[in-house]
Amino acid sequence: MPDPRRALRIVLAEDAALLREGLVGILEKAGHEVVAAVGDADALLAHVTHAEPDAVVTDIRMPPGHGDEGLRAAARIRAERPGIAIMVLSAYVADAYLAELLDSAPGGGIGYLLKDRVGHVREFLDSLDRVAAGETVVDPQVVRQLLGRRHDDGPLASLSAREREVLALMAEGRTNGSIAEALVVSEAAVRKHVGNIFAKLDLDPGSDRRVSAVLAYLRG
Amino acid sequence: MSRATDAWAALRGHPARFLASAWPWRSLAYVLSSVPIGLVTLVVLAFALLVGMLTLVIVVGVVVLAGIPLLTGLLGVLERRRLGLVRPTPASGASLRERLRAGRRVPVSWPEIGYAVLLGGVLWVVDAAALLLLLTVPVTLVLAPVLRHVDEMDVLGWRIDTALDGWLACGAGLLALVAAAYLVTVLAAAQGALARLLLDPQEARLSAAVADLRRSRIDLVDAFETERRRIERDLHDGVQQRLVALTMTLGRAELEVPEGEGQTLVREAHQQAELALEELRGTVRNIHPRVLVDHGIAAAVHELADRSSVPVTVDIALPDRLPAPVEAAAYFVVSEALTNVTRHAGARSVQVHAWRADDTLRLTVVDDGVGGADERAGTGLAGLRIRLEALGGRLDVHSPPGGPTEVRMECPTRAEP
Numbered sequence: 232m233p234d235p236r237r238a239l240r241i242v243l244a245e246d247a248a249l250l251r252e253g254l255v256g257i258l259e260k261a262g263h264e265v266v267a268a269v270g271d272a273d274a275l276l277a278h279v280t281h282a283e284p285d286a287v288v289t290d291i292r293m294p295p296g297h298g299d300e301g302l303r304a305a306a307r308i309r310a311e312r313p314g315i316a317i318m319v320l321s322a323y324v325a326d327a328y329l330a331e332l333l334d335s336a337p338g339g340g341i342g343y344l345l346k347d348r349v350g351h352v353r354e355f356l357d358s359l360d361r362v363a364a365g366e367t368v369v370d371p372q373v374v375r376q377l378l379g380r381r382h383d384d385g386p387l388a389s390l391s392a393r394e395r396e397v398l399a400l401m402a403e404g405r406t407n408g409s410i411a412e413a414l415v416v417s418e419a420a421v422r423k424h425v426g427n428i429f430a431k432l433d434l435d436p437g438s439d440r441r442v443s444a445v446l447a448y449l450r451g
Numbered sequence: 452m453s454r455a456t457d458a459w460a461a462l463r464g465h466p467a468r469f470l471a472s473a474w475p476w477r478s479l480a481y482v483l484s485s486v487p488i489g490l491v492t493l494v495v496l497a498f499a500l501l502v503g504m505l506t507l508v509i510v511v512g513v514v515v516l517a518g519i520p521l522l523t524g525l526l527g528v529l530e531r532r533r534l535g536l537v538r539p540t541p542a543s544g545a546s547l548r549e550r551l552r553a554g555r556r557v558p559v560s561w562p563e564i565g566y567a568v569l570l571g572g573v574l575w576v577v578d579a580a581a582l583l584l585l586l587t588v589p590v591t592l593v594l595a596p597v598l599r600h601v602d603e604m605d606v607l608g609w610r611i612d613t614a615l616d617g618w619l620a621c622g623a624g625l626l627a628l629v630a631a632a633y634l635v636t637v638l639a640a641a642q643g644a645l646a647r648l649l650l651d652p653q654e655a656r657l658s659a660a661v662a663d664l665r666r667s668r669i670d671l672v673d674a675f676e677t678e679r680r681r682i683e684r685d686l687h688d689g690v691q692q693r694l695v696a697l698t699m700t701l702g703r704a705e706l707e708v709p710e711g712e713g714q715t716l717v718r719e720a721h722q723q724a725e726l727a728l729e730e731l732r733g734t735v736r737n738i739h740p741r742v743l744v745d746h747g748i749a750a751a752v753h754e755l756a757d758r759s760s761v762p763v764t765v766d767i768a769l770p771d772r773l774p775a776p777v778e779a780a781a782y783f784v785v786s787e788a789l790t791n792v793t794r795h796a797g798a799r800s801v802q803v804h805a806w807r808a809d810d811t812l813r814l815t816v817v818d819d820g821v822g823g824a825d826e827r828a829g830t831g832l833a834g835l836r837i838r839l840e841a842l843g844g845r846l847d848v849h850s851p852p853g854g855p856t857e858v859r860m861e862c863p864t865r866a867e868p
Contacts, residue, residue: 247688247692247696249692249693249696250692250695250696250699253696253699253700253703254699256703257699257702257703260703292687292741297684298744298745299745322687322691322692322695322732323732323735323736323741323742325741325742325746325750325754326753326754326757327742327745327746327750327751327753327754328742328745328746346695347695347698347725347728349695349698349699349702350695350698350699350701350702350721350724350725351702352702352703352705352706353706376754376757376758
């Protein structure tokens with residue numbers, strides 16, 4: 232967990248005024264600076280160009296089309312300014328959207344969370360910090376869905392059930408300590424599982440293996 | 452007794468009511484108008500035929516002759532309209548403008564040509580003769596008391612030369628008028644029936660009705676789909692956002708409230724709000740899943756598979772998006788089939804397979820369960836079958852006892868022209 236918290240300059244896009252205000256309240260209380268809070272994707276793009284923020288927090292479904300405008304905007308920001316961390320919030324989550332997010336050009340951190348998670352204020356702010364630090368944070372619900380999907384032929388097929396559980400929790404952006412707590416095992420045991428995962432997925436020790444493992448997992 | 456609805460019914464009714472009604476007059480108008488129309492038809496047909504035959508050697512004749520069905524078609528339009536005189540509901544059929552616009556694209560209607568020949572060759576002559584007889588004789592008789600003084604009268608061999616004869620003839624004339632009213636009506640009704648037989652075949656009316664029904668069913672499915680989307684949007688914009696806002700507020704409150712019973716209660720409230728949101732999401736998914744709209748059938752079925760407690764293998768090869776009603780129908784077929792598998796089949800695995808061939812979406816859901824599924828027991832698949840049939844598709848369930856169960860769906864992917 233990055234501590235002390237770095238104050239981020241954030242552009243926020245959310246079309247429902249009620250939620251927008253709530254989010255601004257939470258972010259500002261945490262010491263971040265919300266440089267712009269807008270209600271549609273076009274305004275989001277305009278303010279990102281204008282304000283050069285550290286991070287973008289955006290809803291997926293926004294005017295004018297009420298489709299996946301937020302996602303399109305995120306992909307454009309990623310392509311034009313890969314350094315900006317992107318946190319996507321949605322009223323529902325589905326791995327199809329996640330694949331789209333991950334398939335956009337590489338760059339800074341990516342987060343994909345259910346809007347409800349914002350209510351768990353501390354966890355939400357931690358997730359945002361991790362995304363700002365370049366990590367990938369994915370909603371537990373999406374991770375659960377992916378966990379249920381069978382990977383008959385991929386490299387993940389070689390993982391044991393326990394290792395997949397650990398990997399799923401890693402995908403949620405948890406630390407070894409937090410994983411140990413969740414699985415009610417020692418942190419040493421978690422470290423052993425994580426080592427096995429890296430080995431089985433044949434990850435280069437030089438890269439950020441944690442992120443690579445998660446990406447491998449999410450891409451199935 | 453209600454008023455007669457056509458000439459035949461009027462004939463069978465009470466004589467006084469019949470004579471006082473408009474039917475004799477309408478029948479007279481029908482028979483009377485048949486004469487000039489028949490005459491014109493005869494002249495035009497004969498002319499077209501003659502010119503066509505004469506110019507056949509220089510090919511122009513082919514065009515002229517080929518135009519005859521169009522002419523008889525136009526006559527058909529006029530005659531169907533004129534049938535309204537003797538039948539309250541005119542025969543269905545294209546309007547004049549539609550028929551003209553359709554031009555030669557409409558297949559040649561032999562009954563229409565036959566009717567034109569009949570009208571031009573026979574009917575108008577019969578009508579003219581009947582009118583001559585049925586009008587002149589009674590009218591002359593009625594006017595006998597007056598006409599007697601003008602000239603010598605001899606009606607059908609009866610010499611009328613006394614005043615008594617004159618008044619007798621007048622009375623006979625009145626009776627003859629009544630008889631003429633009946634006869635004209637019978638003639639008009641019979642001719643109308645003949646016209647209707649040739650110009651408004653049962654088959655044409657039935658196929659028009661079927662086309663109407665099909666269109667209205669598709670409209671219904673579309674309306675259904677639109678309504679589902681509207682409900683989904685309303686829920687998303689309304690109650691869902693308020694619940695999200697509530698969870699946010701409760702989450703913030705948790706941080707502000709000092710530890711103790713108050714915080715426990717706030718935390719509980721927060722959890723309850725989250726559960727409500729979760730349930731609402733499930734409901735919205737069953738109404739109209741957003742991922743289906745944004746990403747299409749493959750992604751949406753993957754989501755279903757991910758949520759299923761029985762392992763599901765998905766093999767969907769659909770490079771392009773399909774029309775929204777087709778995607779929705781396919782999605783709900785898979786959804787319903789997977790629900791049934793989970794509930795009844797005792798299956799260990801399910802295969803969902805979808806592909807497109809010849810503009811038809813084919814989709815199968817096969818499980819390795821116990822089979823013996825009775826489709827009638829659940830309304831889900833039955834309702835989906837109706838939706839599919841409206842889209843021109845079909846849904847079959849094969850579930851022999853002992854399994855496996857196969858749900859098979861087919862649906863054209865191109866909208867009807």
